[in-house]
Amino acid sequence: MHIHYRSIEGRSVGFLALLGLLGAIVAVGLGAALYMEHNGHWLTGMTNQIVWGMPHVFAVFLIVAASGALNVASIASVFGRQMYKPLSRLSGLLAITLLVGGLAVLVLDLGRPDRLTVAMTYYNFKSIFAWNIFLYIGFLLVVAAYLWIMMERRMNDYSKPVGVFAFTWRLILTTGTGSIFGFLVARSAYDTAVLAPMFIVFSFAYGLAIFLLVLMAAMAWTGRAFGDAVFARLRNLLGVFIAGAFYFVLVYHLTNLYITERHGIEAFILRDGGQFTAAFWLGQVIVGYVAPFAIVYSRLGRSRAMVALAAVLVVLGGIAQMYVTIIGGQAYPMPLFADKDIIESSFFDGQVAAYTPSLPELLLGVGGIGIALIATTFAVKVLPFLPASLADADADPHYKPEAA
């Protein structure tokens, strides 16, 4: 079967308006970064207690989602599912653009972003951050090569081995991202190997949710067919990934609840943590898992608008999850003394750290999403990333229309 891809025309008012809107979001984000950089981080919600704030929430979310966005291509090339093949190019594209967006936020939030060259030339090979620099750059190169092989007909035969390589790379990459936290022995919320596989399963859900939203928008706005069977397959897959993410969250918390040493952090996140408890139950669990799962596996899932809503909820839940993991994990005081409480300190020891996200931080984070989306929007205009049709019969060689 031959799949037709076609770049979008990109001359409509709608297209230009979209570029303009995304461009504005990016410009505001860059402006926010400049403002924080010029004045110093004291203007943000970040402190010596909460050293990683909203920019990290968005950056890590985007990086995790980037590796997950590649899954659709992997399902086609690694696991041989034909139906996913027409989706592979967009999958690879989003993997690149989301990663670039996330990395941009990460770099712009450095204390010294002007020293990016230092980060690229001085390496401490025991640092998981240093490994990640290689994993991220490597990922961009591997996925770019993968896209080229998919787009260049002469090279199509290599799409399976390169696809397997890219898939392996992305698993290692997300392992690395989860381990940024998993390797931290100091803090009760981290210091566990489960964070690595947990981040991988999170990435499945976040990446697919963003992929689905971008695909729906692109197909609808360019008037291309998007068959019900194809749509249903992606919708159900999203449901499976949500369930998988929930499973890992359950394992993480149940394990901690068993270990006496970790009762403090669990009580904090699950019950006493104020904004973090709210972000966990309302954001991560209800918005991120329960509501979209209910939509996908109920009659509501027959409505595309509702499934799109479910995907938006997965994204919002994912941001809430990163907020709980990254900021909640820092807000809970570090256990300096096994059997003593710190009752007084000028440096906030023994206290739950206060954190209020500041507007510039938020704008920088959203700017990262803007970078990912504007790059995607531009790319689908200049190169044929999008399938000309996703009508069921066009996408799936095994598709058989049900007898009426």
Added chain:
Amino acid sequence: MSLNRREFLGLTAVAALATPGLRLVELAQARAPEETATKLQRWGLLIDAAKCADGCDACVTACHVENGVTGHNRPATDPQWIRKVKIKDRQTGYVQTLPLMCQHCEHPPCVDVCPTGASFKRADGIVLVDKHICIGCRYCMMACPYKARSFIHEDTKDQKPHAPRGKGTVESCTLCVHKVDRGDNTTACAEACKKEGHEAILFGDLNDAGSEIRKRLASAPSTQLRPDLKLNTGVRYTGL
């Protein structure tokens, strides 16, 4: 040249006497400024919490004056290289105070995680930040179990030549490395504590069997903070 038995024995005796003597001289002398730090020393502090006075923060003031650590009256973002904490025993309610600073670990998590190698440990055990290659990622602050590090959130002023500081980088206690290298054999905090008459902080070489710190550590129980992490800290506590 051949040696008779008496000459041979005589030379052996001289050599036997001279070798440990040379070794002792070598350990006792501070190294010259042009010499690099070596593993012969392991600098550290012994803090006696029982002698640390409630309400006294002479060590904190002295450290910040010595190193030019100034803030902007914003406690959440101002740097603190050393701070006093008051702790209460969960079971008995016993309250005591002690100073907390970089623990100068043998296996420092901050050094492990630093992507550029800006966080580093000198051969003599002092953990420092190379301000030239710190990119301000703050991963070391995430990793430090002692909350020893501060991020410089805004412009600095009144810097000391021996303690450069710059917005956007991370800093922490240097164990008064400039004083150590000068051969002062003490730190600003230890000096200040002594001046107040408390003598709760003792600086010294943990490797030197003849040093006071080593003798006191060898003669009475002491502990490290978060000993479960097995970081082998250079800062030790007694009276906890």
